[in-house]
Amino acid sequence: MSEVAAGDPGVVVGVDIGGTKVLAGVVAADGTVGRTALRTTPGRRVVTSHVEDALVEAILEAAGDRSLTAVGVAAAGFVDSAGERVRFAPHLPWQGEPLRDLLQARLGCPVALDNDANCAARAEAHHGAARGATSALMITMGTGIGGAVLLDGVVLRGANGMAGEFGHMQVVPDGRACECGRSGCWEQYSSGNALVRTARALMAEQPSVLQEMSDGNVDRITGPMVTAAAEEGDLVARRAFASVGDWLGVGVANLVAALDPELVVVGGGVSAAGDRLLEPARAALQRSLVGAAHRVVPDLVAGRLGPGSGMVGAALLAARSAL
Amino acid sequence: MSEVAAGDPGVVVGVDIGGTKVLAGVVAADGTVGRTALRTTPGRRVVTSHVEDALVEAILEAAGDRSLTAVGVAAAGFVDSAGERVRFAPHLPWQGEPLRDLLQARLGCPVALDNDANCAARAEAHHGAARGATSALMITMGTGIGGAVLLDGVVLRGANGMAGEFGHMQVVPDGRACECGRSGCWEQYSSGNALVRTARALMAEQPSVLQEMSDGNVDRITGPMVTAAAEEGDLVARRAFASVGDWLGVGVANLVAALDPELVVVGGGVSAAGDRLLEPARAALQRSLVGAAHRVVPDLVAGRLGPGSGMVGAALLAARSAL
Numbered sequence: 019m020s021e022v023a024a025g026d027p028g029v030v031v032g033v034d035i036g037g038t039k040v041l042a043g044v045v046a047a048d049g050t051v052g053r054t055a056l057r058t059t060p061g062r063r064v065v066t067s068h069v070e071d072a073l074v075e076a077i078l079e080a081a082g083d084r085s086l087t088a089v090g091v092a093a094a095g096f097v098d099s100a101g102e103r104v105r106f107a108p109h110l111p112w113q114g115e116p117l118r119d120l121l122q123a124r125l126g127c128p129v130a131l132d133n134d135a136n137c138a139a140r141a142e143a144h145h146g147a148a149r150g151a152t153s154a155l156m157i158t159m160g161t162g163i164g165g166a167v168l169l170d171g172v173v174l175r176g177a178n179g180m181a182g183e184f185g186h187m188q189v190v191p192d193g194r195a196c197e198c199g200r201s202g203c204w205e206q207y208s209s210g211n212a213l214v215r216t217a218r219a220l221m222a223e224q225p226s227v228l229q230e231m232s233d234g235n236v237d238r239i240t241g242p243m244v245t246a247a248a249e250e251g252d253l254v255a256r257r258a259f260a261s262v263g264d265w266l267g268v269g270v271a272n273l274v275a276a277l278d279p280e281l282v283v284v285g286g287g288v289s290a291a292g293d294r295l296l297e298p299a300r301a302a303l304q305r306s307l308v309g310a311a312h313r314v315v316p317d318l319v320a321g322r323l324g325p326g327s328g329m330v331g332a333a334l335l336a337a338r339s340a341l
Numbered sequence: 342m343s344e345v346a347a348g349d350p351g352v353v354v355g356v357d358i359g360g361t362k363v364l365a366g367v368v369a370a371d372g373t374v375g376r377t378a379l380r381t382t383p384g385r386r387v388v389t390s391h392v393e394d395a396l397v398e399a400i401l402e403a404a405g406d407r408s409l410t411a412v413g414v415a416a417a418g419f420v421d422s423a424g425e426r427v428r429f430a431p432h433l434p435w436q437g438e439p440l441r442d443l444l445q446a447r448l449g450c451p452v453a454l455d456n457d458a459n460c461a462a463r464a465e466a467h468h469g470a471a472r473g474a475t476s477a478l479m480i481t482m483g484t485g486i487g488g489a490v491l492l493d494g495v496v497l498r499g500a501n502g503m504a505g506e507f508g509h510m511q512v513v514p515d516g517r518a519c520e521c522g523r524s525g526c527w528e529q530y531s532s533g534n535a536l537v538r539t540a541r542a543l544m545a546e547q548p549s550v551l552q553e554m555s556d557g558n559v560d561r562i563t564g565p566m567v568t569a570a571a572e573e574g575d576l577v578a579r580r581a582f583a584s585v586g587d588w589l590g591v592g593v594a595n596l597v598a599a600l601d602p603e604l605v606v607v608g609g610g611v612s613a614a615g616d617r618l619l620e621p622a623r624a625a626l627q628r629s630l631v632g633a634a635h636r637v638v639p640d641l642v643a644g645r646l647g648p649g650s651g652m653v654g655a656a657l658l659a660a661r662s663a664l
Contacts, residue, residue: 096632096635096636106634106635113635114635152500153499165599167599167600175601177476177602177603177637179601180636182599184599188595189511189512190513190514191512191513200629200631271511272510275510276490276504276505276596277490277497277499278498278505278506309419309506309509309521312419312428312436313501313503314501
């Protein structure tokens, strides 16, 4: 399918794979998104080829009858500095398989691979909220927390290609158990999973529409459900957002103390809640940041590219790599 | 005194002011240190001119009968991005006074000002442990914790000039009170002050030579005293180092998760204890760093320039600025 049919200039597809879903889309050079396709992530205890199947299916569905010029993959995991493998991912099954080459062989076109938050940051730097910022932090709140450091619009890769793993900074000694095998990680207090967990715990204290929305089975509660309940004025859902937002600001204050960026951009699924998440986060940032009275506290804003930012950034990377 | 006498090419002096002492020294272009002078820091509740007096006295004593070409000041506080003022310092009295200009007027030569950890990092990058590293973190453990991010040998300044304030990242929610006005800051668990505090607390549990060394007055215990006691095999002192070292590794793991540096250099007074501090820190880093089995864990090493690194780095900055 890599052969370019007469008159078909081909398309660049970006695909973002997170802990719960796979989103693929055709992305134009100016960052606009064309046709998209969605799949459920098969899970983290399946054989890796099942996950690759889901990726390939989503990519081909997005491309439709167009040929593939290049494909960019944004993965919620530790991608090596060469961009060849997912070395480790708390929510995905890969452990160092040569993912880029496997996909290139299956798709017949160049594939570029990077961490999802790095891709989101690249997209926001080129076409979104971080455009023109000298320094910015990207925080992606999905199943967990991902992150990236942008300096003059360029993503800091780190010695292992693993910079930006903000979600696994410890914020509570001997705190909540984390999928990474340790405990007290930031993403256990501020993420989509944390939002759901907090809402479930609060349901023991007061009634909530989440009871009805989940048919009385709290295991069925999802992040988007909590967002919808909060929109309806549900107090449990609103308290869950206040808690997750507060922890977001505490963790951002730590990062700002260390890096003093001009701007902090929050993306990922949970950021769809907008100020319901960001207002408590801004308050906590102001309260928790050392020397806040003696400095310009950075703006804490939602990403402009929404849930597609990882996909767009992956496509940008692929287009650049394919040149 | 800025007039250069015939045959006197002048000297560059670096001076480091921390929470407890002022160290000035003549520094040659290759980083070697000549004559030095030491003063006690007048404290953080005195009028600022007293602190400036101590700085000027130490600088002039170090210079001796040589004229001053330039002076670099490394200060344990938040220095603005223009290098003109200490905007805020938990252990020093300045709150935005135009320190650089005040000192230039008193000394009659160009003065450069930067944060002490930034200066230490610059010195280690040019002449010490971080030479040649693509990316490195500098942690300075003195009264508190200072820090700096080195990328290709250049110190990351940040939007306010305040990057690297690692000591005020919160590691314990509602933890120990900090001089910065908040609580649970890393430096309350891993620093010279934390070492002394931990040793004092442990003395309630078992006998210690620190009892005798402090003439029975635990308020007199100092960091160097704990280091000396540990050298003698004192168990309280050794347990205090184990605790402070463990917390050092936990905090470093958070920074490595975020920035993935090639190397971590530990300087400042407490680092004189060497492996007694660094061995427990390395163990905690390995244990606490996310994905440690899937990455190269950075080396955690002592700075090579010892307690003079801030002074040397300040002089380097002054010499460069004066060119």
